[in-house]
Amino acid sequence: MMAERPQPVAAPEEDEIDLGQLLGQIWHGKLWIGSATLAAGMLGLAWLANTAPTYRADTLLQLEEKASPLALPTALSELAGGEARSATEVEILRSRLVLGEAVAAFHLDWEAKPLRAPLVGQAVASGVLPLPEVEGLIRYDRGDSRIRLDLLEVPPEWVEEPILLTAMGEGQFALLLPDGREETGEVGRPLAVPDRGFGLRIGALEGVRGRQFVIRQLDETGAIGALRDRLTVAERGKQSSILEVGLTGRDPAEVQRTLGGIAEAYLRQNMTRSAAEAESSLEFIEGQLPEAQKAVRAAEDRLNAYRQAQQAIDLGFEGQSLLTQISAIETELRQLADQEEEIANRYTSNHPTYQRLLAMRGRLEERLAALRKEVSNLPETQREVFNFTRDLEVAQEVYLQLLNRAQELRVVKASTIGNVRIVDGARTAPEPVAPRRGRTLALALLLGALSGTGLVLGRAWLRRSVRGPEELDRLGLPVFATVLFAPAAVGNRKGRGLLPILALSDPNSATVEGIRSLRTSLHFGMLDAGSRSIALTSSAPAAGKSFTSVNLAVVAAQAGQSVCLIDADLRRGHLRRYFAVAKGTPGLAEYLAGEAELDELLRPGPVEGLAFLSTGQLPPNPSELLMRPRLAELVAELDRRFDLSIFDAPPVLAVTDPVVIGRAVGATIAVVRHDVTGLGEVEALIRQLQGAGVKPAGAVLNAYRPQRGSGRYGYGYGYRYRYDTGYRPQSGD
Incomplete structure (x- = not known):
């Protein structure tokens, strides 16, 4: 058989978010979500019970x-x-x-x-x-x-x-x-x-x-x-x-x-701080009082000394009037200065109120300048007495202000009045502020539900298993048939005894109808094939290739075809348990080794037209046996005797045997288990076969469960699956 040129694996289409599929995944993972919510609620109740109220x-x-x-x-x-x-x-x-x-x-x-x-x-x-x-x-x-x-x-x-x-x-x-x-x-x-x-x-x-x-x-x-x-x-x-x-x-x-x-x-420290501030200010003012008092005495001494020297007793009526007017105007100017600070914070300089204040200040300054000019016109003696008297009044005014402030600060210090008061006294609320039981329990349940939902969606994202035929089509692997899951067909592979053949025990089941659909697809698909032999393989164990091989052989024989089923898994083959063949009975291994001929090895099946060739004694070198010319001779001999030959091959990712078998037979078909086989595994299977010159003819989607399928049916969990990539031969069944 001519090896075809390897074809590249078709890249899967870009994933799109399907809201219906997400809702389906969540719905079918409701047990996980419910369990996580219940667990979170129990933890929340335990936390509440073990937390003292605050x-x-x-x-x-x-x-x-x-x-x-x-x-x-x-x-x-x-x-x-x-x-x-x-x-x-x-x-x-x-x-x-x-x-x-x-x-x-x-x-x-x-x-x-x-x-x-x-x-x-x-x-x-x-x-x-x-x-x-x-x-x-x-x-x-x-x-x-x-x-x-x-x-x-x-x-x-x-x-x-x-x-x-x-x-x-x-x-x-x-x-x-x-x-x-x-x-x-x-x-x-x-x-x-x-x-x-x-x-x-x-x-x-x-x-x-x-x-x-x-x-x-x-x-x-x-x-x-x-x-x-x-x-x-x-x-x-x-x-x-x-x-x-x-x-x-x-x-x-x-x-x-x-x-x-x-x-x-x-409150006490605030009052102490206020008293300390008053005391600090009082110390400052009391420190200034002696200087102010000294300034008053100096001004008095200068005035008295000048009067004695000039024999001037008083200012006279005119001088006293000028002094009084000047003092009054200076007082008004100080008041206007205070008002200007306040007005400047509220208005601009162009505001009418501000302008009136400036005009009034200007008039007072003009009046003050005129009065000071009149003072300059006084006789020299009166002018000097005026100046000394003016200095004395200013010194006395400063001294009196300091005395008043000192007295006020003494009152503040003695009263120890602070600037803080207690409006509401301390009181404890009758109900605890924590933990808030209703809110805490609701939050725990919400977190549990979110965690369960995240777990369900996370597992779906991480597993990336095959969920529908369209995903295999996107990988360039046409689907010949979709076989529904049949719980009654699940046998104990690791135990002993006869395994059931579903096509005989329940021929009217929907699962067997899927096998018949595969039979029909293969019948028309292999009309122009160079060989009427096919090899069924998978990416990993437990995909259901042996189940598919046995039932396909039975339904094909029931349709009137002559069929030969060959157990080509020379490492862990177990098809003999479907046909009650004893372990160690000569079979394929003996034929490939040249120790027996085909007529000596074929066993009749449970239906007319079906023959079975077991693995024989499991050899230590299965790959070497399969690479011998006897395998091609076997395929040619089976084509002469039978309408259809089915080779049940080992998994591709575990051993190289299916690659050798695939080069000898007419077509290689991959069995993919729904919701178990990963998309990455299927891609690796295609690459490995194509790398050896074997193009997969198509696939069978096995153990399909509609409630876990893609599209509007959503996707759920409930099937636990593990396999050993080591794929070691067993010493016994």
Whole structure:
């Protein structure tokens, strides 16, 4: 037989997303999805049962402006640091200064709690999961254990080290210290170990004899960090100056008490900070008072010295009038300067209001210049007295302002008024904020459903198995027939005994009709073939080629053809079990080796016109036997005697035997198992055959299940399949 030139494998068409197919895959994988959803729901319930409820307390704080009558001047306020903004106050609330005070006040660096069972401690403590009171388990908390710590002092090396307390009943307890020492004590009485610097007093203890508790002195920095992690501070609304402070924890009473302590500590530091600001400003002003007083005395001395020297007693009526008018105009100009700062923030320089202010300032400046000109026209003596008097008034005004500010700051310091007040006191919500059972369970079920769906779709994408005849057509492999799956035809290949032939046991089944369709396709397809022999092979074991070969031989014989079925799998052939032929009966191996002739080896089949040639004794060198000229002689002899010869060949990807057989027979047909054989395997089969000069004539889609097919029927799972690529001969069946 002439070898045809290898043809390239047709590339599969680009995959397109088929929504109907995806929905079908999801529907037929509903058991996987349901199982994943149920498992996730069970895990969610287990997590909820083993998670202690978390409560939240909150309080509202208002940041107020300082009272204007006692406020510092703008310049002095800037020197003192200015007003604190909300962001600054948030950081102060979360600082070690404030939280450290709360930790110290409420002993948050002490830890005393019942010992809980590993993994399921909360479920046992809440009563959801019962735990028997037996030796070894009695030490774990069942929700009936309580402890209150009134005093704890440990040496530095015992910080963060656990101290194990065991209830002994009647108010007695035993301690196991970190150094291995054991001590006993009584509730309400101090227990001290002076040589180690250890002290302890238990205020209250509830628990049956044998219950154990863990006591630990926490590191202060770690305790503050843990408290900060439970604390939330945020401004309610934009620039509202209202801070909402929240604290979460497992004990609602402890959460409310601790949050109240944090608010009070913050309030105290705020008042202390306000008093410190006032004190700082007061120190600055009191430092300026002696200089201002000295300036007043110097101005008085200059004025008095000039009067004595010039014998000038006063300014006179005209000079006094000018001094009064100049002072009044300078006061108005200072007021206009303050107004201009405010107006400049609201209007442009071209606004009428701004222009009126500038015009008024201009008139006052012109009037002031005129008055100063009149002063220059005064006699020299009066002019000098005027200037000295003016300097004295300015010095006195500065001194009086400093005195007034100093008095105001003394009042602020004495009153210790801060700019923060508590609007709503700390209060814990009656319902826990976590875990939210309904939401958590719904989320767990949703994640389970999504995981199951992802698993179903992922398996479909990863497996990429043949799901319909059109996929084989795209690979350039025409489909001769589609054979439906028949559960009744599944036999035990690894066991012993006779295997059923479906064409005889259930000839009217739809599966056998698929075999008859294959018979018809081969009858018309091989009219012009050079040989009436075919080889059925597959990419891997368990594709159903032996089942197809046997039933095809039977239905062809039933149609009146003379048929010979040859078991060409010289490694693991098992067709003898369909025909009750004993193992080791001479067959193909003996013929190829020249040890027997064909007439001695053929066995009659179960129907008229069917002959069977078994493998014979499995040889150690099957490939070498098949490459002998006797194989071509066998094919030629079978063509003379039979209308159809069917060679059941081994899998292509396991051994090279089917390539040798394919070059000798008239056509090679690949048996592809639906939903099992991968597209990559089919491509490899085609390439391997074509590489050896054998062109596959077509394929049979075997064990087809419509509910798993492509198109609108979707695709599901439920068939588990594995095969061994090693393909080793068996020592026995």
